[in-house]
Structures are given as structure tokens and as C-alpha cells.
Amino acid sequence: MARKKIPIKKIDNINARQVTFSKRRKGLFKKTQELSTLCDAEIALIVFSSTSKLFEYASSSMQQIIERRNQHSGVQGSDIASTGKQLGSNSFDMLHKEIEDKTHELCQLNGQDLQGLTIQELQKLEELLQKRWITISKIKEEKMTQEINSLKTKEAELTEENQKLKQNFYEQKLVREQCYESITSSSSDFPPDNGSSDTSLKLGLCLFE
Known part of the structure; x- marks a missing residue:
């Protein structure tokens, strides 16, 4: 059975888009490395994700390959500056567009700008919010469980310390x-005129014991 072709267009679902990017990026880098090894070719590959993360591969030195490319294409002096400005302008436009898209997605997640969405788009947005709510709930439950376990541990430690203090008391x-009974008993066994020194001696021995 033939595999169903995926239409080449922007994937609307953010999670699906990230998964697809990760899988295809790994495949692209693998094929690039294989091509470099099999054909002894110098290859430099630069990829920026939708979140502006940089991924790159170079069969040798990225800088040397770029310099070789510039020399081969005759990009020198003012041409390099012009090319840099053009690339910078394109990057700025891409980043500006990305910021607008992300801002629009955030507004929709907050329940704004929903009038122009279709039923299918609203359903996808609802599913995304449900997934995020489930994730937040799980993290909240884990934090509460950790806090409860920590309080129980502190309670057990304080209870043990309290028991030790009571036992010591x-x-x-x-x-x-x-000591008091020993002093009382010693005082009653001797005459009053000779008992003062002996009582002190007994008291001292008792305290030292």
C-alpha cells in the first residue's frame, strides 16, 4: 500500500510542526553527512528553526567553506556588505513575520481574534488548549505532592526531636x-552537730555523678 503524500504547506498545529521539523532535520543532516562521505564533497548546512534556534553542519570548517564560497562567487568588498545588508533585511522581515504570527497565535490562545477562524481551526485550538491544561494540571499535582511529602518529612523530624527532648527531660x-532522696537519707543518718560536712560531701558526690 502506497504511503499517503503529505501536502507541502505550512503545518498549522504547532506540536506537529515541531515534531516534523525535528524528524526531517535529522534526516537532512544525515543525508548531508552521507553525501559528503560518499562523494568527498565539502558541504556546509545552516538551518534556523521557527524559534530562531541555529542548527548547522560542516564537513570540515564552516568558516573556510563560507570563505571559499564567497571567493568562488566573486563576492568581495562592497558586494559582501551589500549581500550582508540584503541578508540582514531578509532575516529582519522573517523575524518580524514570525513575531506577528506568534503574537496572533497568542491572542487566539487568550480567546481573541477568533471570529475569522473556521470550525476545524477552532477545534484544533480547543484541542491545543486542552493539552496545555492537562500538562499544567500534571505539573501542579506533582508540585503539590512534593510539598506535601516535604511537610510530612518535617513533621516526622519534629516529632522525633520532641520525643528526644521529652526523654531527656x-x-x-x-x-x-x-539526688534529693540520697541527700535526705544521708541527713537523717547523722547527728546534727557532725552532719554539715558530710551532707556537703554527699551533695557534691551526687552532683558529680
Whole structure:
């Protein structure tokens, strides 16, 4: 069964356009490299994506190939400046057109300038908004889950620290009670006239223990 031909025109769906660009760019660069290897040709390839990202391939040195091209085509002096101005003007026009397209797409995503769209275009726009909403919802749920887990971890750490402080407090309280009982018992075992020095000694030993 023959493969269905894709019409050569701008792809309206942004996601489909990006996927197609990525796939075809890789194929183009692969074919360029194969041509250079098989035929021992010097090739330079420059590609700017719709988001103004630069992709390039050169079989040797990009700068040397461009200089060789300029020399071969006789582009010298003022001709180079003129060509540069022309390329700059074309790039500016392309960027200006791209900005206008992106601004128009953004307005449509915000619910503006929808009167001239067909039912199919409105349906595509609705599907795009639904996909973005699903993505945003997933990221929001992940952030909330991370925050909840972080709070639970902090709660467990504080609970453990509180238990340690309570245990330490009870142990110190028990030691103080034992020291007090020891002092009281020692004081009752000796006569009043000879008990002051012994009581101090017992108290000192208890505190050092």
C-alpha cells in the first residue's frame, strides 16, 4: 500500500510542526553527512528553526567553506556588505513575520481574534488548549505532592526531636529526684552537730555523678 503524500504547506498545529521539523532535520543532516562521505564533497548546512534556534553542519570548517564560497562567487568588498545588508533585511522581515504570527497565535490562545477562524481551526485550538491544561494540571499535582511529602518529612523530624527532648527531660528529672532522696537519707543518718560536712560531701558526690 502506497504511503499517503503529505501536502507541502505550512503545518498549522504547532506540536506537529515541531515534531516534523525535528524528524526531517535529522534526516537532512544525515543525508548531508552521507553525501559528503560518499562523494568527498565539502558541504556546509545552516538551518534556523521557527524559534530562531541555529542548527548547522560542516564537513570540515564552516568558516573556510563560507570563505571559499564567497571567493568562488566573486563576492568581495562592497558586494559582501551589500549581500550582508540584503541578508540582514531578509532575516529582519522573517523575524518580524514570525513575531506577528506568534503574537496572533497568542491572542487566539487568550480567546481573541477568533471570529475569522473556521470550525476545524477552532477545534484544533480547543484541542491545543486542552493539552496545555492537562500538562499544567500534571505539573501542579506533582508540585503539590512534593510539598506535601516535604511537610510530612518535617513533621516526622519534629516529632522525633520532641520525643528526644521529652526523654531527656524525664531522665534529668529522675536524676534530680534520686539526688534529693540520697541527700535526705544521708541527713537523717547523722547527728546534727557532725552532719554539715558530710551532707556537703554527699551533695557534691551526687552532683558529680
